[in-house]
Every structure is written in C-alpha cells, then in structure tokens.
Amino acid sequence: MLLGGDKLKQLLGRKNILLLVLLISVIGFGIRHSLKEPAPVTQIENVRVLESVRSPYFLPQYLAFNLGYFKEQDLSVSITTTSQEAIRAALSDGRTDIALCGLQKILFNPAAKGPQPKLFATLARQDGSFLLARKDADNFQWKNLKDKSIIGGSEDDSSEIALEEALRQQGQTPNRSVTIYHNIPDTLRLGAFRAGTGNYIQLLEPAASLAESKDYGRVAASVGITTGDMVVTAYAAQPGYIESKAAVIQRFTNAIYKAQLWLGQHSSEEAAEVVAPLFTNVDRQVLIKSIERYRTLGVWSSDPLIPRQSYDKFQAAAKEAGEITSPTPYETVVMNEFAQQAIQTVIYVKEEPKPKKNLFQRVFQ
Incomplete structure (x- = not known):
C-alpha cells in the first residue's frame, strides 16, 4: 500500500525522534559508565639509586635521567654518589x-650482611680506567712498567682487579715486578702524583681528561681495552626488592636501554649537552673529551645484558688477585630477563630536526 505525503512525513518524524532518543540514551550510559569507572592511573614509584662515582663511565644512566626516560616509565629516580663500602651496607639495610x-663490592664482600644481591643490568662492556704517565705517553708499552710504580685504588676495587689482570696479561707480576700503591685515599691520589x-696513576674519566687539561699527565693506556670485555660494574638489588618490585x-x-639506544644515534657533543647539569664542576670541553674517549674505545654496552663469559672472566681475575676464594655461579646472581624484555619491547627513533620556516611560511601556514 502506498502512503500519502502527510502520513509519510509523520512516520519519518517518529523515526527521527526514536533515533534521537536512542542516541541520547547511549551517550548518557557512556557518561554514567565513565563516571563510575575512571581510567586507571599508573602509580609513580620512587626509586633510590646509589652510585660509586660520578663519571661519564655511567653515561647511559645520566641520559635516562635527564632525557626523561625514567619519568616515561612512571619512575621518580634519585641518584646519590657515595663510597662503594657505603653502597653495600645501604643495600643490606634497605x-x-x-x-x-x-662487582667486587656487591658480590664478593665477606663483611657484607644479609642475602646476596642480584645483578640485573649493566652499562659498560669493560673497565673504564686509564693509566696516566707524567710525560708524553705515545711510546707506552706495558713491558716498560717493570720496576715502576702505579698509584691505584684499594686492593678490592673492581678497577684495581682489572688493572692487575691487564698487568698479568702483559707479562707483569702485580706488586712484584710492578709496585701498586693501594693505601692513598681517593681524594689525595692526584695530589700525590703531582x-x-x-x-703512573690509574684514573677514570673525567679525572683523566681533567689531569691532561692541567698538564698533570698524559693518558698512556686503557685498562679495559687491554683486558678486553669484562664486566666490572653492574646494577644490583636485593632479591626481596626484585621479587616485590x-x-x-x-x-x-x-629506561636504561632506551638511553643506550639514544647514545648509539647521537654525538658526544649532544650527550655532553644533555648530562652537563650533572657535571657542574667539569668544563664542557673536558666532558666532551671524556665522552668521546669512552665512545672511541667502545666501553659502553649496546644493551643491558650481562654476558656469562664477561662475568666469568671478572671472577677469574678476582680469584687470581686473591680477592675471592670460590666463585659465585652466574646462574645464582645474574638475572637477564629484565634486559631481555627491554630489548624485545623498547624502541628509539631519532627525531630529525624540523627545517626552519621562512617568513612567508610563518605568515601563511
């Protein structure tokens, strides 16, 4: 049956009213639902980090901090520098x-109390210390260290273990053919050398580049390059903290892995600009030189994984140095699952600088 014009208009009007009522009902339900169940808010977690030294050796950590990568992960991170002895005690008592x-202070400290910490990430593939000579070091050879002396750190320091390993690899016998001074406090070492x-004196960056800038000495050799890949520092936490957090x-x-990715795609000058606020007492050119030296030597890791071979190599060096009596199995202390998950999920794409607009573009675009 055909409908007349008036009836058709009435029918269409009724349909429109029904559609309008249905739309209002749907919107109202959505509003009520959103009011009853607000979107979940991620809780900001406070994380306290203690580091043993403020050095570009730990550069990825400072990049993660100043580039906001910790904040992206809803973390409020505080970083405090203190002695290695204080760090181990602070881990034990929370x-x-x-x-x-x-690693020597974290894992193999016989005076430490409480459960043994676990390692979950690293920043560097090798030791970051250097030997500085008094004069021009262009012709340096490890064999010429015979009957010479080195101002080093404490005997149980991980960099000191790396130094002794480098000496042994080059045919020297630590504390026999070469004398190492272990008893000079860190704050007095450079003054004693001067x-x-x-x-020679063993220094990390930026102290090595700073000493060169003041003509106190010249970098003669890299301990890490001489020993090869050997993890000497790492991030650690107590088993209870890792389990609960x-x-x-x-x-x-x-966040650390994203900073490592960032570092692989940016220059030393760019990195220095980012972390300069954390090195207020270091001249910008000295900071750039420190970062570039580490970059050239390939000191930093490209990811947070702790390789078994690298870990075992440090343990063997520590045992040879007389700092440990029995090894700690890799499986009992290293937890690589967090680093593996980061590698699988975290990406970084470098943002290309946008071209500057000319006057016409600024006005009409």
Missing part, C-alpha cells in the same frame, strides 16, 4: 633500592 658499583709519588625493575631497565 637504605637504597638499586646500587651501581663494582707531588712526585708513582710513575619486579615491574619497577623492568621499567628501570627499559
């Missing part, structure tokens, strides 16, 4: 959540 320092003590450890590792 005054820090995460520690970044030498005053005439020792033929696994998501925090994962987010922390994600």
Whole structure:
C-alpha cells in the first residue's frame, strides 16, 4: 500500500525522534559508565639509586635521567654518589633500592650482611680506567712498567682487579715486578702524583681528561681495552626488592636501554649537552673529551645484558688477585630477563630536526 505525503512525513518524524532518543540514551550510559569507572592511573614509584662515582663511565644512566626516560616509565629516580663500602651496607639495610658499583663490592664482600644481591643490568662492556704517565705517553708499552710504580685504588676495587689482570696479561707480576700503591685515599691520589709519588696513576674519566687539561699527565693506556670485555660494574638489588618490585625493575631497565639506544644515534657533543647539569664542576670541553674517549674505545654496552663469559672472566681475575676464594655461579646472581624484555619491547627513533620556516611560511601556514 502506498502512503500519502502527510502520513509519510509523520512516520519519518517518529523515526527521527526514536533515533534521537536512542542516541541520547547511549551517550548518557557512556557518561554514567565513565563516571563510575575512571581510567586507571599508573602509580609513580620512587626509586633510590646509589652510585660509586660520578663519571661519564655511567653515561647511559645520566641520559635516562635527564632525557626523561625514567619519568616515561612512571619512575621518580634519585641518584646519590657515595663510597662503594657505603653502597653495600645501604643495600643490606634497605637504605637504597638499586646500587651501581663494582662487582667486587656487591658480590664478593665477606663483611657484607644479609642475602646476596642480584645483578640485573649493566652499562659498560669493560673497565673504564686509564693509566696516566707524567710525560708524553705515545711510546707506552706495558713491558716498560717493570720496576715502576702505579698509584691505584684499594686492593678490592673492581678497577684495581682489572688493572692487575691487564698487568698479568702483559707479562707483569702485580706488586712484584710492578709496585701498586693501594693505601692513598681517593681524594689525595692526584695530589700525590703531582707531588712526585708513582710513575703512573690509574684514573677514570673525567679525572683523566681533567689531569691532561692541567698538564698533570698524559693518558698512556686503557685498562679495559687491554683486558678486553669484562664486566666490572653492574646494577644490583636485593632479591626481596626484585621479587616485590619486579615491574619497577623492568621499567628501570627499559629506561636504561632506551638511553643506550639514544647514545648509539647521537654525538658526544649532544650527550655532553644533555648530562652537563650533572657535571657542574667539569668544563664542557673536558666532558666532551671524556665522552668521546669512552665512545672511541667502545666501553659502553649496546644493551643491558650481562654476558656469562664477561662475568666469568671478572671472577677469574678476582680469584687470581686473591680477592675471592670460590666463585659465585652466574646462574645464582645474574638475572637477564629484565634486559631481555627491554630489548624485545623498547624502541628509539631519532627525531630529525624540523627545517626552519621562512617568513612567508610563518605568515601563511
């Protein structure tokens, strides 16, 4: 049956009213539902980190901090520098959540109390210390260290273990054919060298580049290059913290890995600009030189994984140095699952600088 014009208009009007009522009902339900169940808000987690030294050796950590990668992971991270002895004690009694320092102090400290910490990420493939000579070091050879002396760190310091391993690899016998001064406090070591003590001094960056800038000495050799890949520092936390805060450890590792990716795609000058606020007492050119030296030597890791071979190599060196009596199995202390997850999920794409607009573009675009 055909409908007349008036009836057709009435029918269409009724349909429109029904559609309008249905639309209002749907919108109202959505509003009520959103009011009853607000979107979940990720909780910001506070993370306390203690580091053993403020050095470009730990550069990825500072990049993650100043580039906002920790904040991206909903972490409020505080970084404090203190002695390695204090770090191990702070881990034991809960005054820090995460520690970044030498493996010797974290794992093989016989005076430490409480459960043994676990390692979950690393920043560097090898030791970051250098030997500085008093004069031009262009013709340096390790064999010429015979009957010479070196101002080093404490005997149980991880970099000191790396130095002794380098000496042994080059045919020297630490503390026999070469004398190493272990008893000079860190704050007095460079002053003692300037005053005439020792033929060489062992320094990290930026102290090495700073000493060169002041003509106190010249870098003669890299300890890490001589020993090869050997993890000497790592991030550690107590087993209880890792178990209860696994998501925090994962987010922390994600931020570190993103910083490592960033570092692989940016220059030393760009990196220095980012981290300069954390090195207020270091001249910008000295900071750039420090970063470039580490970059050229390939000191930093491209990811947070702790390789078994690298870990075992450090243990063997520590045992040879007389600092440990029995090894700690890799499987019992290293937890690479957080680093593996970060590698699988975290990406970084470098943003290309946008071209500057000319006057016409600024006005009409």
